[in-house]
Amino acid sequence: MNIEQKVYKKLLDVPKGKITTYGDLAKAVGLKNGQRLIGKIMNKNPYPVLVPCHRVVMSTGKIGGYAYGEIVKMKMLSDEGIEITNGKIESFDKNLFKF
DNA sequence: CGGCTGGCGTCGT
DNA sequence: TACGACGCCAGCC
Numbered sequence: 001m002n003i004e005q006k007v008y009k010k011l012l013d014v015p016k017g018k019i020t021t022y023g024d025l026a027k028a029v030g031l032k033n034g035q036r037l038i039g040k041i042m043n044k045n046p047y048p049v050l051v052p053c054h055r056v057v058m059s060t061g062k063i064g065g066y067a068y069g070e071i072v073k074m075k076m077l078s079d080e081g082i083e084i085t086n087g088k089i090e091s092f093d094k095n096l097f098k099f
Numbered sequence: 100c101g102g103c104t105g106g107c108g109t110c111g112t
Numbered sequence: 113t114a115c116g117a118c119g120c121c122a123g124c125c
Binding site: 021022023026033034035036037038039040041042043044045053054056057058059060063064065066067070073 | 118119120121122123
Binding site: 002003004026031032033034035036037038040041044 | 105106107108109110
């Protein structure tokens with residue numbers, strides 16, 4: 001199974017209302033420094049909606065990018081109970097999901 | 100706090 | 113088959 005498949009599968013383990021970082025996700029699939037790669041994979045996400053790529057954020061606390069628009073991503077997270085202000089996640093550590 | 104560089108698989112040339 | 117560019121970052125300076 002290739003990396004991207006693993007990534008999508010791992011991402012399915014992230015429950016609603018929780019978030020994870022690109023770096024953690026990378027490690028979860030066996031990559032030490034593949035944050036950037038994760039981004040590319042998410043960008044080519046072949047299973048939109050099925051794969052909750054909007055629950056993946058940057059380790060800095062910012063929401064990061066989104067293929068369909070950061071605004072949309074922000075709104076989706078907001079609907080799941082994650083408060084965001086100025087593209088910044090308020091309760092980052094609190095809602096952070098560990099694999 | 101802003102900017103630059105590092106590290107990695109996939110895809111296109 | 114081989115090589116370089118790319119992408120929803122992370123971390124150090």
